[in-house]
Amino acid sequence: MSDINKGQSIPFPISISEFTTQPWTFEQDVERYAELGITMIEVCEEKLDPQRFQEQLCMIKDHELSISAVQPFVRTFGSSQMQPIPKDMYERLSRLRFSIERLSPFAAGCPFILNTGAPEKGNIDAMVKNTIRELQNLAEFAADHGVSLALEPLNASSMNSESAIWTIAQAMQIIDSVDRGNVGLCLDFWNIWQNANVEEEIGRAGDRIFVLQVSDWRTPQSSGDRLVPGDGIIPIGKLLQTVYQTGYKGACSVEIFSQDVADSLYKTDLKEVIRRSKNGLEEAWGKFINHSISR
Structure with missing residues (x-):
């Protein structure tokens, strides 16, 4: 575990999304994250066994982990390429409430x-209006169950297949229209780093940032082609500092998809992917902070 603590620690607890370790089982995720010194997990419902999910979720506390966020099995109001079924929006909402x-x-x-x-x-107009209406209703249900909702704008490459919004500003327009205290923003650097005026938009989002996700970018060779933080061209240190200045206190979750590419990270040592991700975040933060101080 010694090499996982290199570099200057970022000011957020590091979480690992279970999408990052897609080939592992839920049990392997929990056991191996804990083994590697990770303290938080972004739970992906699709990895849970419907007959054993309570037992599985109890493992998280048993291994001294806490949950940073949840990726529900159905997480879109409209159908999407990743989640095409059920087609009907109200069936999807019913599954989400479940x-x-x-x-x-x-x-x-x-x-x-x-x-x-x-x-x-x-x-797009109809999808945005439907999202506002249903988020208002869903927010009350979520509040009754003691949880919040984080709306995620996706990269422009996902438009018309996964999403109707691709910028922070568009997401915030929806969040402001919903106007519920438990509805905020999921900020994924891979999705938004190319937004115009991205730092200003992050600053405007302020305390509405509920989730922070990080991976790195190369020109995608598939719809699931992300890199370990530090291996691509996203200015991660600068963006982390911008989020920090908003007062965000939550986790920084490593969320990597790596399928349908010849050099898929899913085919490599995933423990090493986690180690390199943590080190990459700390190095990106440390280099940016040290550069800022020396200026």
């Missing part, structure tokens, strides 16, 4: 991550 109802006792106070889904026939 997820909140059964997982919230193990994730008190945690954000459940959502995005709009694909606009049907390219009708």
Whole structure:
């Protein structure tokens, strides 16, 4: 475990999304994150066994981990390429409520991550209006169960297949329209780093940032092609500092997708992916801070 603590520690606890270790089982995720000195986990519901989910979720506390956020099995209002079924929006909402109802006792106070889904026939306006309406209703249900909701704008490459919004500003327009205290923003650097005026937009989001996710960028070779933090071209240190200045106190979750590419990280040593991710975050933070001080 000695090499996992190199560099200058970032000012957020580091969490690992279970999407980062997709080939592992839920049990392997919990055991190996703890073994590597990770203290937080972003739970992906799809990894849970419907017959054993309570037993599985109890493992988190047993291994001295805490939940940073939850990725529900159905997390979009409209159908999407990643989650095409069920097609009907109200069936999707019913499934999402079911997820909140059964997982919230193990994730008190945690954000459940959502995005709009694909606009049907390219009708972005209708998808945005539907999202506002249903988020207002869902927010009350979530509040009754002691959890929050975090809306995630996706990268422009996901438009019309996964999402109707691709900028922080668009997400914040929805969040402001919903106007519920437990509805905020999921900020994923991979998705938003190319936004115009990204630092200003992060600053404007302020205390509405509920979730922070990080990976790194190369020109994608598939819809799931992300890199270990520090291995790509995102100015991670600068963006971490911008988030820190908003007063954000939550976790920094490493969320890496790596499928349908010849050099998939999923085919490598995933323990090493976690080690390199933590070191990459700390090095990015340390280099930016040291550069700022020396100027």
